[in-house]
Amino acid sequence: MNDRDRRESGHLMLISPERVFYAGLLGRPRKRSSGGFNIYAAIRGSLKITEDKSEAVGEVALVPPYLPHSVESEHPSIICLVIEPETVEPLAMDQLSARISGPGAPDIAQRIRQAYDSLRLQQRRGGFTTGQFDQLFFGEALPDRNIDQRIRRSAARLNDFSDFSGGKMTATDCAASVSLSPSRFLHLFKEQTGVSFRAFRAWKRARHLLHFVNEDINLAHLAQDIGYPDSTHFSHSIRRFYGLQPRAIFSGSRDLAIYRSDSGVLDSAGFRQGRP
Template identity: 60%
Template sequence: MDETGPASGHLMLITPERVFYAGLLGRPRARCSGAFHVYVAIRDGLWLSSADGREAYGELLAVAPNVRHTVTSDHRSVICVTVEPESVSPGALDELMTRLLGEQRELYARRIRAAYDELRSRACRGDITSSAFDRMCFDEALPRRRLDARVARAIAQIGRFSGEPVTATSCANEAGLSASRFLHLFKQETGISFRSFRAWKRARHLLHFANQDLNLAHLAQDIGYPDSTHFSHSIRRFYGLKPRAIFSGSRDLAIYHSGRIEGSDSGLTQEAG
């Protein structure tokens, strides 16, 4: 959808490797996402408490992937920018966090708010690549990670969300490796286990449907959860909210999809729903 967003100003741009969200924060419990998070206050400030011992307050906060944390806001809405860690070179997110939380923190906060204003007024959002997204939010493109082709193919399979569930065994067979060797290679290349990576991507895929009126039990099955209990527990772990709370708070959320990804033969991702 390319029309102007809703009067609320709430929007989400989902790309294969990035998400830009501006909307309700809700009242979450601790969350533990698989992505790198940058939170920016739309107004006033934000509070952060994390499992690695950080306590912080400010207009911009950043959290590394797979760190359990809680964010609260003085204002009911917030901007959240996420970066998928397997898409950038090792160490790049650590360097980005240092810059974001350094002397230019206010400048980055203003830039991300300006990106929000641009997305609200932009006529077309479907052509935004990861590099364009990064320049819009961080003033530079983050260096891309070079993945082993066998791992890259497995990641693409996980992102399709169609047909039979993707397993380590099926990916190993396609790669011509034993299951144990494939699992070792996958973690070596991405920095995370295959099982944890797949669980996060499954939960991330939920975002594509957050503003739709759907039967959640059917959605859980379509995404690949064995039952509603696993679905609810997984979503609460990653987002700090029950699935129903996410859908309830997203009724006025405009969701845009960009399938552009650098390095793809077709220029399209398999993920968009």
């Protein structure tokens, strides 16, 4: 499928180290446990989020990181935004969650759908910054998380798959790069991010798969490139985070147009440039 056909399908994704916007097929996923804040919006009608024994039905919903859940939608396609938790203040996400679960939910859902329509009609080609992303979907830039700069730099390195090294980095590698002992680094990492280094790295590996989902690519080779020891670990991890097997994700994404963030927008400390 060529780029023109992908743009005309209406299925598209914006992706950066800090944010993802996806509008495309939902498929029939099992339970998933994304490492980011997931905001789901129905393209038409409503959707149902099931978390353990609780269910919520509406036009829009927010699911916290690493919480197992399943999604059903009246429409075969769905909108999903992913916000990486290490990049935004927890209080801001608490406030956004309260808005999404409150009486303002229909307005938020409508804004997200209007933003999608705008993106679809633009058939954009250029990149975007985090500030532009937030402004488009939420009407304001979400505040940066106040995090130790050493951990921020390490998180940025784990996010950087430009040469596929991010998924293969160990805690010892990261600790040495910020002049900490491995034990101190692991403690500080979990204290600052709220999640273990191992879980964080596993999510970033699985997340990087999104860059390739519309390509005709050898999945076994991709698994090795992004840090998985073998295909079994690869399939298990992807199914855990997305509720689908890798082949099912690729099969349903052939018509997906992918737009990436502006290049060169990270400074040496790992901060993203271009916020309002």
